[in-house]
Amino acid sequence: MNPVDVPWAARTRGLGGSIIDSSTTLLQRQTHDIVSFAMGSPAAEVVPSEAFSEIYSSLLATNGAEVFGYGATEGETALRDELLAYLETTPERTSAERLIITSGGMQGLDLAGKLFVDPGDLVIVEAPTYTNGSATLLAYGADIVEAPIDDDGMMVGALPELVQKAGRLPKAIYVIPNFQNPTGTAMSLERRRLLLALAREWQSIIIDDDPYGMLRFDHMHIPGFRELGGGDPLVFSVRTFSKILAPGLRVGWVDADPTIVAKLIDAKQTMDTCTNVPNQLLSAEFLRRGELEPHLGRLRSEYHRRMRAMQASLEKHFAGQATWTNPQGGFFLWLTFGDHVDTSKLFDAAVRNGVAFIPGRAFSVTGGFGNALRLCFASQTPERSELGISRLADTLSTLSV
Ligand SMILES: Cc1ncc(COP(=O)(O)O)c(C=O)c1O
Numbered sequence: 444m445n446p447v448d449v450p451w452a453a454r455t456r457g458l459g460g461s462i463i464d465s466s467t468t469l470l471q472r473q474t475h476d477i478v479s480f481a482m483g484s485p486a487a488e489v490v491p492s493e494a495f496s497e498i499y500s501s502l503l504a505t506n507g508a509e510v511f512g513y514g515a516t517e518g519e520t521a522l523r524d525e526l527l528a529y530l531e532t533t534p535e536r537t538s539a540e541r542l543i544i545t546s547g548g549m550q551g552l553d554l555a556g557k558l559f560v561d562p563g564d565l566v567i568v569e570a571p572t573y574t575n576g577s578a579t580l581l582a583y584g585a586d587i588v589e590a591p592i593d594d595d596g597m598m599v600g601a602l603p604e605l606v607q608k609a610g611r612l613p614k615a616i617y618v619i620p621n622f623q624n625p626t627g628t629a630m631s632l633e634r635r636r637l638l639l640a641l642a643r644e645w646q647s648i649i650i651d652d653d654p655y656g657m658l659r660f661d662h663m664h665i666p667g668f669r670e671l672g673g674g675d676p677l678v679f680s681v682r683t684f685s686k687i688l689a690p691g692l693r694v695g696w697v698d699a700d701p702t703i704v705a706k707l708i709d710a711k712q713t714m715d716t717c718t719n720v721p722n723q724l725l726s727a728e729f730l731r732r733g734e735l736e737p738h739l740g741r742l743r744s745e746y747h748r749r750m751r752a753m754q755a756s757l758e759k760h761f762a763g764q765a766t767w768t769n770p771q772g773g774f775f776l777w778l779t780f781g782d783h784v785d786t787s788k789l790f791d792a793a794v795r796n797g798v799a800f801i802p803g804r805a806f807s808v809t810g811g812f813g814n815a816l817r818l819c820f821a822s823q824t825p826e827r828s829e830l831g832i833s834r835l836a837d838t839l840s841t842l843s844v
Pocket of ligand 1: 695
């Protein structure tokens with residue numbers, strides 16, 4: 444069949460895929476040594492694989508083949524109970540009827556698109572924003588408007604003018620409040636309050652995507668939308684174990700109004716029936732053993748160390764040539780060069796030279812940020828990070844991009 448003859452559904456026009464995810468395939472094909480700052484992956488060294496292996500063995504020994512059965516769409520009771528108990532000890536305490544277990548944060552975002560976005564609906568996103576988040580919204584036909592960000596997160600004060608220009612109210616506002624992907628910045632409390640007030644005035648859903656909030660380096664907590672909203676149905680909170688346990692588990696959750704959760708269950712039943720059962724039981728047992736909090740403590744100090752090491756390497760190799768953000772948590776740091784640098788062109792040469800990152804353009808639906816790039820500091824040791832940053836500097840100096 445000629446490709447043009449494929450009887451595509453109209454919605455495939457919005458399917459752009461993800462440059463971030465495609466980079467995994469591209470990098471796996473390379474045979475030479477590459478220091479990858481590309482994917483937002485937890486450090487391999489801190490994934491609790493020994494505990495996982497022990498828990499899997501005991502799950503199998505105790506439950507046998509039952510572990511591999513279909514599960515309830517809303518999630519395994521063991522995980523729901525343990526998660527509720529854990530959240531009770533955090534500012535995100537919630538209740539059973541507000542909770543649905545999802546196949547990672549991505550499924551939470553996809554469900555948000557499915558429930559709230561009709562083709563042509565206006566959706567506001569941060570610029571730059573998480574590629575897969577905007578790609579998901581585009582796949583549902585969203586008409587995306589980008590709102591600028593600075594060191595205090597989305598510039599919420601700019602929204603009324605953007606909305607006025609668009610000539611209609613936003614159906615949803617997609618925001619990553621803590622240690623944003625890709626810049627690493629966090630939204631100030633004042634802006635969170637203002638955004639919530641605007642969402643209430645406009646009756647817009649806040650898609651509150653927060654995979655990194657538990658990975659704050661200091662202990663200063665900024666109340667999130669879940670907390671500030673006090674159960675407001677307009678706040679749709681997407682969470683995941685990917686960054687705090689392991690991304691391959693594909694286990695996350697959504698906290699939303701009970702009426703919305705009922706619809707989410709219907710929607711998830713047409714997607715994947717239930718989230719991976721063995722991995723839900725694994726996560727539940729990890730929580731039951733009280734391992735999550737000490738694990739988070741180790742992650743926070745290790746990632747802080749890695750972030751500082753990356754900043755020291757940047758200072759050594761890029762002082763005067765670029766600026767970078769100063770994240771107080773999470774995984775990412777954002778590097779901005781002068782306008783003459785094109786990081787998309789830099790990418791191929793950098794990979795050949797043994798270092799990978801995600802070019803800035805990947806994070807904008809309008810093709811902005813061509814002179815910036817995202818670095819994940821979490822996945823590399825300080826020694827590997829220094830090697831990668833020095834390779835990046837060498838690549839830049841031998842190339843006029
Ligand atoms: C902001 C943000 N949201 C959602 C996700 C997706 O999480 P998951 O891997 O659990 O699907 C990521 C992963 O990088 C992310 O950075």
